[in-house]
Amino acid sequence: MMLTDFPLFPEQASTVAKQTDALFIMLTIVCGAVSVLIFTMIFVLAIMYRRRPDNELAQEEEAPKILEATWIVVPFIFFMATFVWGSWLYFRLARVPDNALDIYATGKQWMWKFQHPTGQREIDELHVPVNRPIRITMASEDVIHSLFFPSFRVKADVLPSRYRIMWFQATKVGRFHIFCTEYCGTLHSGMIGWVDVMQPTDYQKWLAGGSEGSLASQGQALFQKYACNTCHTEDATGRGPVLLGLYGSTVTLANNATVVADENYIRESILSPQAKIVKGFGPIMPTFQGQVNEDDLLKLLAYVRSLAGPRTTTPPKEPKS
Amino acid sequence: MTSVTYHDVQFLEPAKTRNYLNVDYGALSWLLTKDHKRIGILYMVSISVMFILGGFFALMMRLELLTPEGDLLTSDTYNKFFTLHGIIMIFFFLIPSIPAVLGNFILPIQLGAKDLAFPRINLLSWYLYMIGAFTGLLVVIIGGVDTGWTFYTPFSTQYSNTHVIGTTFGAFIVGFSSILTGLNFIVTIHRMRAPGLTWYRLPLFVWAMYATSLVQLLATPILAITLVMLMIERFIHVGIFDPALGGDPLLFQHMFWFYSHPAVYIMILPAMGVASEVVAAFTRKKIFGYTFVAYSSLAIAFLGFLVWAHHMFVAGISVYSAMIFSFLSYFVAVPSAIKVFNWTATLYKGSVSWQTPMLYILGFIGLFTMGGVTGLFLAALGLDVHVTDTYFVVAHFHYIMVGGAVMGYFAGLHYWWPKITGRMYPEWWARLGALLVFVGFNLTFFPQFILGYLGMPRRYHAYAPEFQVLNVMSTAGASILAVGYMLPLVYLLWSLRFGRKAGTNPWGAVGLEWTTSSPPPKDNFHETPVVTWEAYDYPAMLKAMGETQNV
Numbered sequence: 099m100m101l102t103d104f105p106l107f108p109e110q111a112s113t114v115a116k117q118t119d120a121l122f123i124m125l126t127i128v129c130g131a132v133s134v135l136i137f138t139m140i141f142v143l144a145i146m147y148r149r150r151p152d153n154e155l156a157q158e159e160e161a162p163k164i165l166e167a168t169w170i171v172v173p174f175i176f177f178m179a180t181f182v183w184g185s186w187l188y189f190r191l192a193r194v195p196d197n198a199l200d201i202y203a204t205g206k207q208w209m210w211k212f213q214h215p216t217g218q219r220e221i222d223e224l225h226v227p228v229n230r231p232i233r234i235t236m237a238s239e240d241v242i243h244s245l246f247f248p249s250f251r252v253k254a255d256v257l258p259s260r261y262r263i264m265w266f267q268a269t270k271v272g273r274f275h276i277f278c279t280e281y282c283g284t285l286h287s288g289m290i291g292w293v294d295v296m297q298p299t300d301y302q303k304w305l306a307g308g309s310e311g312s313l314a315s316q317g318q319a320l321f322q323k324y325a326c327n328t329c330h331t332e333d334a335t336g337r338g339p340v341l342l343g344l345y346g347s348t349v350t351l352a353n354n355a356t357v358v359a360d361e362n363y364i365r366e367s368i369l370s371p372q373a374k375i376v377k378g379f380g381p382i383m384p385t386f387q388g389q390v391n392e393d394d395l396l397k398l399l400a401y402v403r404s405l406a407g408p409r410t411t412t413p414p415k416e417p418k419s
Numbered sequence: 420m421t422s423v424t425y426h427d428v429q430f431l432e433p434a435k436t437r438n439y440l441n442v443d444y445g446a447l448s449w450l451l452t453k454d455h456k457r458i459g460i461l462y463m464v465s466i467s468v469m470f471i472l473g474g475f476f477a478l479m480m481r482l483e484l485l486t487p488e489g490d491l492l493t494s495d496t497y498n499k500f501f502t503l504h505g506i507i508m509i510f511f512f513l514i515p516s517i518p519a520v521l522g523n524f525i526l527p528i529q530l531g532a533k534d535l536a537f538p539r540i541n542l543l544s545w546y547l548y549m550i551g552a553f554t555g556l557l558v559v560i561i562g563g564v565d566t567g568w569t570f571y572t573p574f575s576t577q578y579s580n581t582h583v584i585g586t587t588f589g590a591f592i593v594g595f596s597s598i599l600t601g602l603n604f605i606v607t608i609h610r611m612r613a614p615g616l617t618w619y620r621l622p623l624f625v626w627a628m629y630a631t632s633l634v635q636l637l638a639t640p641i642l643a644i645t646l647v648m649l650m651i652e653r654f655i656h657v658g659i660f661d662p663a664l665g666g667d668p669l670l671f672q673h674m675f676w677f678y679s680h681p682a683v684y685i686m687i688l689p690a691m692g693v694a695s696e697v698v699a700a701f702t703r704k705k706i707f708g709y710t711f712v713a714y715s716s717l718a719i720a721f722l723g724f725l726v727w728a729h730h731m732f733v734a735g736i737s738v739y740s741a742m743i744f745s746f747l748s749y750f751v752a753v754p755s756a757i758k759v760f761n762w763t764a765t766l767y768k769g770s771v772s773w774q775t776p777m778l779y780i781l782g783f784i785g786l787f788t789m790g791g792v793t794g795l796f797l798a799a800l801g802l803d804v805h806v807t808d809t810y811f812v813v814a815h816f817h818y819i820m821v822g823g824a825v826m827g828y829f830a831g832l833h834y835w836w837p838k839i840t841g842r843m844y845p846e847w848w849a850r851l852g853a854l855l856v857f858v859g860f861n862l863t864f865f866p867q868f869i870l871g872y873l874g875m876p877r878r879y880h881a882y883a884p885e886f887q888v889l890n891v892m893s894t895a896g897a898s899i900l901a902v903g904y905m906l907p908l909v910y911l912l913w914s915l916r917f918g919r920k921a922g923t924n925p926w927g928a929v930g931l932e933w934t935t936s937s938p939p940p941k942d943n944f945h946e947t948p949v950v951t952w953e954a955y956d957y958p959a960m961l962k963a964m965g966e967t968q969n970v
């Protein structure tokens with residue numbers, strides 16, 4: 099019975115899994131062959147030339163010198179090919195496809211919390227639709243963790259200092275492991291869960307079951323609770339910049355440098371506003387470090403992200419301070 | 420010339436004078452010794468104790484992993500055990516193993532020198548090692564530490580409530596022992612070579628030790644400063660690595676691996692040096708491509724400094740920097756491949772003897788190859804994303820560190836044992852030990868490659884049930900491995916009293932260490948040797964020895 103569930107190869111359940119496995123299998127074949135070759139050579143030569151009374155001393159003849167060049171050049175070419183292949187795959191993993199579904203994750207000792215854009219929250223369990231790219235924005239509330247989906251061949255460390263982003267597209271309906279792969283203390287090996295890949299219709303049904311409103315709308319409530327809206331108004335009358343259309347746009351800073359307003363920029367703007375001051379504004383935004391927890395931060399992020407619309411970058415005429 | 424055959428040569432009888440072991444007696448004559456050979460022995464005893472302790476923790480872990488549930492140890496205990504296992508094996512066993520034991524003993528003799536350049540500093544190194552080791556033991560006794568040997572922040576600085584400061588202090592101190600040994604070797608190799616012993620006549624072990632020493636000298640200070648920063652943050656909460664205090668946790672990883680990747684080469688380069696010596700001695704042949712092998716050691720030492728972030732491909736570094744580190748990692752693989760192929764080619768038309776040191780080294784070449792090629796998997800960026808921090812990595816680094824470095828240490832230990840003690844170990848028992856180690860090792864660690872690819876994360880106290888069969892195999896292998904390691908402990912001790920007398924040159928090998936008596940006299944040589952032959956030049960050496968004989 100035990101032998102029947104005794105896999106030797108992990109299930110392939112995502113679009114990249116096949117590509118990762120292809121590289122793995124190529125390397126296994128080539129490197130396996132090289133290892134076998136070395137073992138065989140050692141064995142054969144050590145037996146052929148074993149010490150006998152008539153060869154107490156080695157013959158002076160050496161293996162041909164051209165070998166030296168061969169085993170520098172040939173492996174090197176192979177190494178470079180592997181390098182290119184591995185990098186290609188890594189780039190693929192780094193580029194999130196458009197139309198991805200946004201999921202937010204927080205790791206904390208010792209559980210995974212997932213939030214759906216529509217507001218559903220779950221712990222150590224993640225429901226996603228099949229055949230749709232899923233993009234996970236994640237941060238840690240304490241130490242470093244690492245979110246690993248072995249069947250999808252993806253993992254990324256989850257940091258307490260900034261957002262990390264990973265994505266996958268599941269190709270199979272089913273339940274697959276979630277592991278934490280960065281040692282994080284006592285119950286590191288208990289920081290595990292399941293990802294449930296469902297048909298899109300089932301996912302819709304699942305979503306319909308209870309939620310406290312979408313993440314963005316929860317974020318909007320927090321935006322009021324933390325009184326962000328007192329400064330960030332919807333027109334240019336507030337003391338802070340208008341956040342409409344901020345996400346993804348290019349922001350000019352007080353020192354004339356520019357940054358792209360991505361997740362980590364928004365995070366930093368809230369936690370350490372003094373780090374980068376938007377051109378035309380004073381350093382008056384208070385820090386929310388220690389006041390907003392990771393969950394709320396993610397909701398605020400979702401809200402700011404949802405504020406679509408053309409960016410009105412025109413700073414107020416008189417710098418308000 | 421070649422007209423001298425091996426049988427014509429009668430090797431020198433051991434000198435009837437006193438040797439380094441019996442010049443004087445008593446604890447103080449050991450504890451205050453400045454003799455590099457005695458200091459080597461002091462190290463040998465200390466690291467053996469550490470190896471046993473580290474091995475104990477490993478066995479307990481393997482027993483725990485027999486079943487998927489965490490039932491034998493509590494999670495906290497398991498975490499402490501893998502941490503202590505890692506710290507002990509790396510900082511207190513493997514890093515000092517070949518350099519401080521065999522290097523200390525053999526290197527000056529191979530150079531035809533009376534001692535290292537700074538004998539007192541050499542003794543100081545051992546005391547620093549002991550202070551570090553006792554600090555480590557104290558930590559074990561008062562409750563242990565659970566950060567993993569990597570001490571990642573902010574876990575180590577804020578969240579762990581075990582003895583982090585004590586442990587890092589121990590590692591900090593032992594680092595200085597390593598720095599001083601490296602310094603001592605570099606100066607000795609530059610300044611104290613016998614007349615006629617030019618750089619290209621040096622045994623390859625010396626080249627390897629030279630490269631190792633450079634790394635010890637240049638990399639270890641980075642570890643020291645990193646650990647100090649860690650202690651400061653933990654102790655007085657200055658924000659360096661902890662984001663809650665305004666620090667950057669990735670900074671720690673960069674600094675840690677800037678030392679710890681080169682440290683991998685501190686562990687493996689010396690074993691490569693031993694491999695070259697043993698292959699030459701047990702084929703009675705000059706190493707194929709001597710200069711390539713010599714320079715590949717230096718190339719590894721240099722390139723080893725440029726690849727540290729390959730441990731951080733999923734940690735949150737930029738895509739482009741990851742590419743650069745991946746690219747450079749493939750460069751380090753080249754000199755390693757050169758060595759493997761050159762050793763193998765040396766067997767061709769050699770006079771291959773299947774004695775224990777050679778068995779260990781033949782195993783070493785094969786296992787190091789497997790450790791090396793699985794490194795190619797890890798350096799391939801997209802693939803590393805899947806396998807990093809799983810058992811694949813555990814298998815990979817044990818193939819390098821245990822299949823490679825520890826096998827190298829055991830090979831060297833057997834090869835130079837007759838020189839060190841004046842006694843032969845029992846050959847058949849030793850061969851049995853080597854075989855058990857080889858079989859046990861593969862059974863322990865090969866299944867872990869599969870486990871890793873299946874997705875079993877490392878540092879897991881409990882695991883998913885479908886991983887059990889492979890884990891049971893691994894634990895079974897570990898028990899065989901344990902027996903394989905216990906055997907030498909027993910028969911080597913036995914041989915001290917009952918072993919056959921070794922004579923000056925039991926292997927019929929070349930090299931200055933085989934021209935002096937076993938055990939060597941206190942000053943190593945009765946008169947300063949003059950070197951007139953190339954390294955591993957069997958015909959010339961035999962001729963020289965024959966002439967000495969005829970005088």
Ligand code: HEM
Nearest residue numbers: 477480501502505508513567568813820821877878879897
């Ligand atoms: C002798 C048989 C050995 C066995 C059975 C063994 C077993 C293990 C096990 C089970 C782990 C924990 C893996 C994990 O959960 O991540 C481990 C980790 C480790 N082992 Fe060994 N090991 C052995 C020898 C060695 C030796 C000789 C060295 C080095 C010289 C070594 C170095 C390490 C290191 C550095 C770690 C990582 C520790 C950490 O993750 O903090 N091991 N070993």
Ligand SMILES: [Cu+2]
Nearest residue numbers: 278280282286
């Ligand atoms: Cu964890």
Ligand SMILES: [Cu+2]
Nearest residue numbers: 680683727730
């Ligand atoms: Cu490394």
